[in-house]
Amino acid sequence: MQDQKTKILLAPAALVFTGLFVVPLSYFFVISFWRIRLYKLVQDFSFSNYVSVFQEYMHAAVFTFFISLTIAIVTTFLAFAIAYLVRFKAGRFGPFILYIAMVTMFGGYLVKIYAWKTILGTNGILNSAMLWVGMIDEPLSWLLYSPVAVVLTLLHFLLPLALLPLVGALNSITDDPILVARDLGATGYRTLVDIILPQCQPGIVSAFALSFFISAGDYVTPRLVGGPDTFMVGNFIESQFVNRLNAPLGAALAFSTLTICLIALALFRILLSRSLAPK
């Protein structure tokens, strides 16, 4: 009886999940082994798409992996610092800081990209300021249209998102064990490492996964602020689907990236729990 009811209640969510996620994903997984001949999809099973991914796009994959890893680590670190401040140091200003962070989500993604264009451009705020102070003689052109710009823009976009799971995790930690640790002689640093961090592992993993996956799959930011040398896998996937109409190769590229990301995430989780495990 209870089971029946649970099933009925779960049905809408299951339907949406299957329709929007499982079905398309399975479809693209299958066609990643097919081929395009004369603009038509042919059911010709082979690993050739994956071979060309490996041969032609390896550099993009490696570049994407490292830039996403950088963004994810910096974002998670900063988000944790803010969440820690909100939970332990800011007192009644905590909710206010959180509120401000949430407000910065307003305006979305493209607005942030254009904001960073006006900050980092050759006539942008940063260059003008540095010229005015006399730090530089002519504008730095590499500020915009560079990997640095991609990291900054995505960091700005991801920070409030990554903040949420960490604030949740830190808020669910009670005060007593922290006071006890101090009472037993722990310094602030030891309390952080021995008591606080181990208890918010799921939050750290969520924040990391969120920033890592969104960065690894992004193709708009690198195109608009990344410049000629910043081609991330997302750009190649997009171009396979949109320009070259080669969905199988695009799908193979997407699944390769996804696999690498999942492996990276698994490694991150293992490393994190190993290093935080009580000894």
Add this chain to the structure above:
Amino acid sequence: MREAKTSATTGKAIVRMRGLSKSFGDNVAFHPHDLDIQEGEFLALLGPSGCGKTTLLKMIGGFLAPTTGTIEISGEDVTRYGPEKRRTNLVFQGYGLFPHMTVRQNVAYGLKLAQTPKKQMDEKTDRMLSLVHLDGYENRMPQALSGGQAQRVALARALVMEPTVLLMDECLSALDLQLRKEMQDELRTIHAALGGTYVFVTHDQNEAMSLATRIAVMKDGNIVQQGSAKDIYENPASRFVAGFVGEANMIKGRRAGGQIHAPDLQCAVTSDGVDCDITIVIRPDVIEFANPELQYDFAMLGTVQSKTYFGSHLSYDVDLDHGRTIKLTQTLSPADSTPEVGQQLRIGWNADRCKILEAE
């Protein structure tokens, strides 16, 4: 500013507090006091909720900075030290176990921080775990423990540090009655076995009486009386203490010209002292059903209103003729006759067994 209340005793004080007070904004949680804690004693801070017990305990432990005054522990001024720099350990009301550590890791954590050599650390941890009867539970996680077991882990984790003063904040109050009694026995046993100075916060007078060698009764941020359980029970200093520690019949009246007059009393009694309003405090066990052959300083007629059986004793409510109810207890021995509800009889007690409080 008010004078600090001095209740310091001489002797070997391990904790010495002088002019200690704590305010939160305008709210004075603990008024200025001098208080000494003697080495080896088991001190109970007893008082109703909100009277400042936790505030005082946290100041001793270094979790709260006092607003005024100083604290010395073992002769060292620790007023400005946090808990990590004091040789005190506090057992929290909610235990505060580390949820991600096993029982063993919880207990050993303080030793690990102190960089105790592995062998010594293991020995101490084992000894402590077996002292609180947790052998076999070393590898359990806190979530898999019962309330009583969690309590023992918290206690072991503090005791293993061999604190100069062990502080406990209502740490048995979450347990059911049976378990609480057992833990009280164990705490007494542990105190006797290991020695050490314990300070125990509670709002339960029975707990305070069963554990402590000295009780400090608190009210509204003040320590209103200190002494042994017997002292306080027999010689309460105020109506509040009389009512809070044990049961008491309190009869209001006035002393004038060496005579006590009270509307509730059917008799006139002589009493030395100045003329003033008074309260007569009579413990229920002091009152007897009058033996016709004996003389009583106080003797009255009443009707048995209710009778409750407690195994070792009976408890009665006796209505005096004008509506006032007196509680009395009768210790049972086989020869005793026990009056029935509705029966009219005389009750009486002697002046030397009751306490006369002057107006407050």
